[in-house]
Amino acid sequence: MKVLETGRITRIQEIRPGIFSLWASAPEICSLAVPGQFVHVRIKDQFLPLLRRPLSIGRVEENQLELVWRVVGEGTRLLGQLGAGDDIDLLGPLGHGFTIPDDAEQFLLIGGGLGMPPMVYLYNHLTMRGRKATLFLGVRGRDDIPLSDDDPILSQARIVAENGEGFRKGLVTEPVNELLDELATKSTLTNTALYSCGPWGLIGALQRTIPQQSLLLTEVSLEQQMGCGIGVCQGCAVEAEGGPTPYRLVCSDGPVFDLFSVEVPGAK
Amino acid sequence: MKVLETGRITRIQEIRPGIFSLWASAPEICSLAVPGQFVHVRIKDQFLPLLRRPLSIGRVEENQLELVWRVVGEGTRLLGQLGAGDDIDLLGPLGHGFTIPDDAEQFLLIGGGLGMPPMVYLYNHLTMRGRKATLFLGVRGRDDIPLSDDDPILSQARIVAENGEGFRKGLVTEPVNELLDELATKSTLTNTALYSCGPWGLIGALQRTIPQQSLLLTEVSLEQQMGCGIGVCQGCAVEAEGGPTPYRLVCSDGPVFDLFSVEVPGAK
Amino acid sequence: MQSKLHVNLGSLSFESPIVAASGCYGYGIEYKDVADPRHLGGFVTKSISLTRWKGNPPPRLTEVGHGLINSIGLANMGVEEFVNEVAPQFPALQTRKIVSVACKVMEEYEEVVARLEDAEGIDGYELNISCPNVKEGGMAFSQNPAVTEELVRRVRKRTNRWIMAKLTPNVADVAPGAKAAEAGGADALSLINTVVGMAVDWKSRRPRIATVTGGYSGPPIKPIALAKVWQAYNAVSVPIVGMGGITTWSDVVEFMIVGASAVQVGTALYAVPGLPEKLNKELLNYLDQEGIKYLSELVGSLKTDRAASVGVPS
Amino acid sequence: MQSKLHVNLGSLSFESPIVAASGCYGYGIEYKDVADPRHLGGFVTKSISLTRWKGNPPPRLTEVGHGLINSIGLANMGVEEFVNEVAPQFPALQTRKIVSVACKVMEEYEEVVARLEDAEGIDGYELNISCPNVKEGGMAFSQNPAVTEELVRRVRKRTNRWIMAKLTPNVADVAPGAKAAEAGGADALSLINTVVGMAVDWKSRRPRIATVTGGYSGPPIKPIALAKVWQAYNAVSVPIVGMGGITTWSDVVEFMIVGASAVQVGTALYAVPGLPEKLNKELLNYLDQEGIKYLSELVGSLKTDRAASVGVPS
Ligand SMILES: Cc1cc2nc3c(=O)[nH]c(=O)nc-3n(C[C@H](O)[C@H](O)[C@H](O)COP(=O)(O)OP(=O)(O)OC[C@H]3O[C@@H](n4cnc5c(N)ncnc54)[C@H](O)[C@@H]3O)c2cc1C
Numbered sequence A, B: 001m002k003v004l005e006t007g008r009i010t011r012i013q014e015i016r017p018g019i020f021s022l023w024a025s026a027p028e029i030c031s032l033a034v035p036g037q038f039v040h041v042r043i044k045d046q047f048l049p050l051l052r053r054p055l056s057i058g059r060v061e062e063n064q065l066e067l068v069w070r071v072v073g074e075g076t077r078l079l080g081q082l083g084a085g086d087d088i089d090l091l092g093p094l095g096h097g098f099t100i101p102d103d104a105e106q107f108l109l110i111g112g113g114l115g116m117p118p119m120v121y122l123y124n125h126l127t128m129r130g131r132k133a134t135l136f137l138g139v140r141g142r143d144d145i146p147l148s149d150d151d152p153i154l155s156q157a158r159i160v161a162e163n164g165e166g167f168r169k170g171l172v173t174e175p176v177n178e179l180l181d182e183l184a185t186k187s188t189l190t191n192t193a194l195y196s197c198g199p200w201g202l203i204g205a206l207q208r209t210i211p212q213q214s215l216l217l218t219e220v221s222l223e224q225q226m227g228c229g230i231g232v233c234q235g236c237a238v239e240a241e242g243g244p245t246p247y248r249l250v251c252s253d254g255p256v257f258d259l260f261s262v263e264v265p266g267a268k
Numbered sequence C, D: 001m002q003s004k005l006h007v008n009l010g011s012l013s014f015e016s017p018i019v020a021a022s023g024c025y026g027y028g029i030e031y032k033d034v035a036d037p038r039h040l041g042g043f044v045t046k047s048i049s050l051t052r053w054k055g056n057p058p059p060r061l062t063e064v065g066h067g068l069i070n071s072i073g074l075a076n077m078g079v080e081e082f083v084n085e086v087a088p089q090f091p092a093l094q095t096r097k098i099v100s101v102a103c104k105v106m107e108e109y110e111e112v113v114a115r116l117e118d119a120e121g122i123d124g125y126e127l128n129i130s131c132p133n134v135k136e137g138g139m140a141f142s143q144n145p146a147v148t149e150e151l152v153r154r155v156r157k158r159t160n161r162w163i164m165a166k167l168t169p170n171v172a173d174v175a176p177g178a179k180a181a182e183a184g185g186a187d188a189l190s191l192i193n194t195v196v197g198m199a200v201d202w203k204s205r206r207p208r209i210a211t212v213t214g215g216y217s218g219p220p221i222k223p224i225a226l227a228k229v230w231q232a233y234n235a236v237s238v239p240i241v242g243m244g245g246i247t248t249w250s251d252v253v254e255f256m257i258v259g260a261s262a263v264q265v266g267t268a269l270y271a272v273p274g275l276p277e278k279l280n281k282e283l284l285n286y287l288d289q290e291g292i293k294y295l296s297e298l299v300g301s302l303k304t305d306r307a308a309s310v311g312v313p314s
């Protein structure tokens, strides 16, 4: 089920330079959403930008959902100019969320930069249900953290920064693989589910370093330029196994795919 | 001589619903301008709107010039959103101003709606030099008067409103023709120069009612969709006699033309 | 009583002139949750081919300014699955259902149509002979009037259903192709399909869609579409369905003035699935305000004695 | 030392790849008060014909969205006045001076060029065989490759000066015309001229320009222009001068990546006469940042092995 719903913005904040967090009330979408789904946002009642902008559903709290984004172009810039009380036009919840296996005992969540919001949603979802989840965040530096300084999640996430800046220095795949090694020794790897959302570079790195066979589940959320957001235009195809053709649609087959089913663009 | 000059807005005001007056400092253009000329305005440093917008130079006082406009589309709307301290990019002064014959003793100035600003400029120019000028303004109603309520010119202009509203009711051509009749009796008509700026409807009406042969000079300022504003694109042609072809360019041959040389579109 | 928005396109009538364009409304069933199809005069399905087509490699879309470039490559489920899975849902949809057909060779068009004849609830066919994103067939059909005529004629022999031929704007002159489609027996013509366009990422020096060039749609192509519809209108007597960049009711009116009896809305639906309902309301309001009895009075009503001039009351 | 922006277009060199497009820079002398012509690689004059042309009736321009539709109809002073009044001012202008020629029949092109041969300070000719706004000749020349080839060949015989042929985008495929112009002896090709477009005033139901259809220019045609330049680049080996909707330095880079050796800036000059100076500065800055030695390294450097993808570092 998906709906067109007018979201009333209740709070909007530039949490880091060029990174915004917005809360909007959207009762219908909130009641339907699961972690990993996204909304397709029409920022203004005009055709410039022409298309909607896909944004992952961050946290959901009662009737309100959070969107967190980085300003990269005109659409995200205009979105950042809105204020509390303004309306945005939401189409959602869209796509398939993450699979949460009943028999999983360990959950590893890896956000890369602006891929963090759906990981936070999933993390809250899991921990609220008493499941054991570890949340990783990989960024270049402090300015790239898509969480505000007073966000409770900040202290719960294991942050890895390429530039250090007071965090563990390096790539996020390093502590992830350390934890996987540890789990392997305890032979709980087969009960572990791994999730990630982030740039293609992170997805490629995970494909290269994760022991594919040993884990219970490995899922990633992908991004692709979108038209409709609901499987109509066939525009958001990515190369991925599992469908009747070599291509799958991020909006309706995804955005969540098995990590090892997807072909990273330009990797070959 | 024409220049590209950055005008700093010193004052901007919505003087009637949808009618704005703006003062900007533009020393070079002010020193060069004569009544009847216009500026080609680039509102923002972006290509939407694609083209500049032509606006008549209203009053000129020392280093400052006035622009008065009605919001009709996107360009004039954006211009109205600017504030004091903002810059606008001006190309001007453009076109040929009104001819002011040395031997004229009477000057009749007829503004139609938003055609008023250059008439006000001309009126001030003439009266400051001790010449005898009568200023008419034709509007539909009070809301169309492109002068603010505290404008000293307001009391000096003979206002005719189609809807009455406390003004003489009717068409501006009526009192104009009454005065012309009066001047004819005094046989000073041949020393009278008549100027007008306004919609095509007014120009057509003047062509039909003014005794063409009897006046010393009859000039009107025309509008046409413009590209370059400086005679380069050939885009602003109107049908008018006096050039090597049946067409003349509003931006560089005009905007001021002899009333009886121009062909009103659709009149035939 | 017939609605003021009622239009006849030859033998087929539509309750509204607003039709969802092929490729922008899926197979006609996906949007029903979010926008009631009854507000549409009809829809045209994604183009269907003989077998399932995988389409072009990604990326397939890129937004450029006010417009969109796509290179889907007619990815579709093929006629078999369509007839089995989708068409059975058509009779329940209260709108006109037009199936778009696109193939590589003429014989396949005949085969696909023959297969579609088995399905109920299909009101007519749109022959997509104008897709710029496939290597074989596609727009090349519509660029050759003789081929256009033969193709339409062959399909005409296979069906009694209503046929519309969809023309390409990527020709020097649309008139010969329009005349050919009419001569072949088309009940209506639709145009324009997308305009060949390209976008480049200056940083990586790579094309922004995998096939390098693609099809340009959305508001920037409206002036091109209006010109082509006007040219086609002056060349044929069958009704014309105009499209290209429509986002507002006045766009619809403009297309009708230059000769369209109905219109299709494409790219704009991605942003506003409920646009047809809005356009219907606004069109009715416009008709009331202007005192026009039927929308059809507008068709081809362009006055060419002189042009609209700045400052001249219209 | 040569500037990094220096480009050679066959036998003719330019100090910058930014050339002012025909119809957008008058006869080359009007803008000199407000923008120094030395910042231009060169300019192309308004197209010149054998006699004075009055052009089309007004209105001749209408702004549509991000774009412009014009129907000037090649209004110009004619070659006689041009040679007597304008050309004598050319030697003083420190930039390349290209004279555009547009006529109704082939013989007239020959005559006009023959007459222009008398004038000094002309660096070359652009043969405008692609104007959509005249009834005879115009774009029809460029739509017919055989005619294109003969026309260029005839002019080639009349002059030793550099010749560029300006092609229309209003064809199914630009390649045959591009090859024909090359075969006829053109030193370079320029494209695109405007795209046939139309705008309507729904209130009065009148066309917004007197000739009903006109030529569409400005940012919305950029994707179309890039596609045409790329297609021409792959068809010929003479240098190509690309244009259509250029407003920024990255637009220039994109045109060069798809095969243009230089570019022309048209409509944008109306808004910003000083744009060429700005583009030069920004291009130099870009070359520095990217460590590119000469702008010419970019020409045709499009990587087609794969496309730029969302989220993939470039
Ligand atoms: C399922 C999904 C979830 C997403 N969730 C988030 C999120 O939570 N936070 C966040 O910051 N970003 C997210 N993105 C990316 C976000 O959609 C883009 O950053 C945004 O569309 C850029 O729009 P723009 O107008 O600012 O940029 P421009 O570059 O001007 O956009 C031009 C066009 O490219 C598209 N585009 C550009 N970048 C991307 C991208 N990375 N993915 C898809 N389309 C793109 C735009 O939608 C637009 O159509 C998500 C993308 C997808 C597909």
Ligand SMILES: Cc1cc2nc3c(=O)[nH]c(=O)nc-3n(C[C@H](O)[C@H](O)[C@H](O)COP(=O)(O)OP(=O)(O)OC[C@H]3O[C@@H](n4cnc5c(N)ncnc54)[C@H](O)[C@@H]3O)c2cc1C
Residues within 6 Å of the ligand: B038, B049, B051, B052, B053, B054, B055, B056, B057, B068, B069, B070, B071, B072, B073, B074, B075, B076, B077, B114, B117, B118, B222, B223, B224, B225, B226, B250, B255, C310, C311, D063
């Ligand atoms: C020499 C001259 C002097 C002018 N002086 C004034 C003035 O002092 N005050 C005033 O209010 N208006 C004046 N106008 C008209 C003014 O230029 C237009 O109202 C304005 O360009 C509309 O722009 P827009 O974007 O708001 O409207 P839109 O209708 O969105 O504009 C679309 C296009 O049409 C052009 N256009 C629309 N109306 C006119 C028009 N009447 N004349 C010329 N081009 C037009 C615009 O410039 C633009 O290119 C003058 C016009 C000319 C030619």
Ligand SMILES: Cc1cc2nc3c(=O)[nH]c(=O)nc-3n(C[C@H](O)[C@H](O)[C@H](O)COP(=O)(O)O)c2cc1C
Residues within 6 Å of the ligand: A227, A233, A235, C021, C022, C023, C024, C046, C047, C068, C070, C072, C074, C100, C128, C131, C166, C192, C193, C194, C216, C217, C218, C219, C221, C243, C244, C245, C246, C264, C265, C266, C267, C268
């Ligand atoms: C993503 C996309 C896919 C399309 N697929 C098809 C198609 O399968 N068949 C077809 O005839 N036209 C297809 N079109 C073209 C549209 O039907 C329409 O002709 C074109 O987009 C112009 O209209 P618009 O500007 O309103 O979108 C497609 C257009 C887009 C944007």
Ligand SMILES: Cc1cc2nc3c(=O)[nH]c(=O)nc-3n(C[C@H](O)[C@H](O)[C@H](O)COP(=O)(O)O)c2cc1C
Residues within 6 Å of the ligand: B227, B233, B235, D021, D022, D023, D024, D046, D047, D068, D070, D072, D074, D100, D128, D131, D166, D192, D193, D194, D216, D217, D218, D219, D221, D243, D244, D245, D246, D264, D265, D266, D267, D268
């Ligand atoms: C008002 C106007 C007049 C033009 N006149 C001519 C012309 O005389 N000869 C010509 O070859 N091209 C002419 N052109 C076309 C331009 O040179 C150019 O090919 C086209 O506008 C595309 O470039 P642009 O988008 O940068 O304007 C004209 C364009 C405009 C807008």
Ligand code: FES
Residues within 6 Å of the ligand: A225, A226, A227, A228, A229, A230, A231, A232, A233, A234, A235, A236, A237, A249, A250, A251, A252
């Ligand atoms: S965005 Fe249209 S199919 Fe995915």
Ligand code: FES
Residues within 6 Å of the ligand: B225, B226, B227, B228, B229, B230, B231, B232, B233, B234, B235, B236, B237, B249, B250, B251, B252
């Ligand atoms: S506006 Fe260009 S010639 Fe007048």
